[in-house]
Amino acid sequence: HDTFYFPDKDSDGNSMLLRTHTSPVQIRSMQEQGAPIRIIAPGRVYRSDSDATHTPMFHQVEGLVIDKDIHLGNLKWTLETFLKAFFERDDIVLRLRPSYFPFTEPSVEVDVGYSKEGGRWVVGGNGDDDGHDWMELLGSGIVNRRVIEMAGLDADVWQGFAFGVGVDRLAMLKYGMTDLRAFFDGDVRWLRHYGFSPFDQPTLSAGVGAKA
Structure with missing residues (x-):
């Protein structure tokens, strides 16, 4: 329901669409590299959705770990460790909700606690506490056995x-x-407000709006 389809077909007569996620990279990586494996796969994706927290085009990062004795606790620890480092806060609280994705079983949606301070959304704290709420942040789960098998690996x-x-x-x-x-509005006033130069070019040592 959120996929962009093209009316035209490719040279082989197949229907075409804009990719909605970067998950296919998982299969190619497992087929080409085997296991164990740890990858990060960034890419531009498209979905027919537009509101304050969704855009028709956005940039997604897919993370995949394949190893022995992996369980949901490993996923939760990885996400907590990454988000605490990214947001530079130790009070990051995550909420895992059961969900469905065809590539994972079990699947979970991950929410993060946040509050509104001076009209700004500030990540941190328990979303159930007074003055706080939860925001959907990402989708995740344990890789489906069938996916592992189709990649040529032993799911046992x-x-x-x-x-x-x-x-x-x-x-x-x-x-x-x-x-x-x-x-995506291209409003220079917005860029200036958040300290971004329209000519910023992020590097490995300096990100958007950062001082080199």
């Missing part, structure tokens, strides 16, 4: 977890923004 030996998170959503929360759509 290898397990794994995967997650997909929007880079734009992370930036919105880190900088206290309240509407993802502003990222």
Whole structure:
């Protein structure tokens, strides 16, 4: 229901669409590299969805770990460790909700606790506490046995977890923004307000708005 389809077909007569996620990279990586494996796969994706926390085009990062004796606790620890480092806060609280994704079983949606301070969204704290709430952050889960088998691996030996998170959503929360759509409006006033130069070119040592 959220996929962009093209009316035209490719040279082989197949229907075409814009990719909705970067998950296919998981299969190719397992087929080409085997196991154990740990990858991060960034990419641009498209979904027919537009509101304050969703945009028709966004940048997703897919994470995949395949190893022995992997369980949901490993996934939760990885996400907590990453998010605490990214947001530079130790009070990050996550809520895992059961969900469904065809590539994972069990599947979980991950929410993060946040509050509103001076009109800004500030990540941190328990979403159930007074003055706080939960925001959906990413989808994740334990890699489905069938996916592992189709990649040519023994699912009785290898397990794994995967997650997909929007880079734009992370930036919105880190900088206290309240509407993802502003990222794509090209409004120089907005860029100046958040300390970004329209000519910023992130490097390995300096990100957007950062001092080199």
